[in-house]
Amino acid sequence: MKVNVLFFASLKEDLGVSEIELDVSMLAGRSELLSALKNELGTECVAPVLEENVSIAINRRIEKGDFALKDGDEIAFLPPITGG
């Protein structure tokens, strides 16, 4: 199934891409997602995404634990946020 992956701010700059489509299996969790990402972008390239201070949002909601993806989910990698 297909999921959409978004990168913001410094991640978008580091990876040189703001959005990719990934093919993952039904109910794929965090580790399968990251594996698919490594395959797609290359292990070296993906390092910034794996940093501890990067959050993952599924359909615009931060997910701190594991998750089970569904077809059409929107996954976003968010570097540290700050507004105001």
Added chain:
Amino acid sequence: MKVNVLFFASLKEDLGVSEIELDVSMLAGRSELLSALKNELGTECVAPVLEENVSIAINRRIEKGDFALKDGDEIAFLPPITGG
């Protein structure tokens, strides 16, 4: 010598006067000032001025203790202040 006495806000309303001239002796202090005021306005009338929460300002400066008046001083009786 002459000094000028001002009353503000509720005191002005209670006494029905905003400003009077008093004749006091050189270097008159707090008690002489109040006596002169009683003579001028009447003992009953002056009660609001003597209330504990009324401040006295000499030439626009609050005087909490005693003082020694000079010719032409401006004395103001201030009921509790509040701005903002």
Added chain:
Amino acid sequence: MDVIRVQAEDFTLATEYKACTDVAGRDCGAIATFVGLVRQADGDTQVTGLHLEHYPGMTEASIEKIVEDARQRWSLQHIRVIHRIGELSAGSQIVLVVVASTHRPDAFAACEFIMDLLKTEAVFWKKEIRSTGEIWIKSTAGDYDRRDGWENAATSSMK
């Protein structure tokens, strides 16, 4: 130069904000403002207006003292205080405080400090014209608590 005005005329927040940004300078990152209004009701009591009296010269000096105290405590670029006097109808603007600083904590703290001290230290008298009669307003116990709270409070929170 900070600006302090005591006036019968109304003020315009936009004009004062613009005047503040014009002089605040290159390091200004934060502008906190406060406007106090004549409430039209106090619980069930209808308020139709406010009569504000001052003591020319002494009132301005009392505000200057508050502004100087704020400058001692925080790092500020510009301060404007405008306080109205005379007859104000319900809903009218009474007081404006504008504070510019490099960082938001200083701007917020100074703006709130100035408002708190205006309540207890500024030489004004306020009479509320209510449907039930006229009443001279006094600072509340809460007003004094807030003033006293600043005495032990931290000063500049710049980092």
Added chain:
Amino acid sequence: MDVIRVQAEDFTLATEYKACTDVAGRDCGAIATFVGLVRQADGDTQVTGLHLEHYPGMTEASIEKIVEDARQRWSLQHIRVIHRIGELSAGSQIVLVVVASTHRPDAFAACEFIMDLLKTEAVFWKKEIRSTGEIWIKSTAGDYDRRDGWENAATSSMK
């Protein structure tokens, strides 16, 4: 209804203040506002601009959450939050918060709370364009301290 807007266009304090007083109602006695600006210098470093990125939908929801939290804590009549995105030159306005309340302590506290939480909880990313290069800004330890400070703080200070 509170107002939350995320937009590239500039905002006008006067317009938002007017809109606030129009809806705040008869009990409104206090309007606190805050404007954040792009500083033109950070110490000796010259700042020429700011690039602000957001995540449509998620950003608005993160601000709504902050505004709801403020409403839980204090008694407020109206809240407006406008946050700009895109390319902002030095000196530009970034963010506006307007809070109306019956009494000043609630208006001040809520305005400061919203700004503090925008720093750490709102979904934005800021890149500062400096004379020395570009840098993605992160919340500071001080920002987190201020956010955490609200957790133990008193809520409504209405009397």
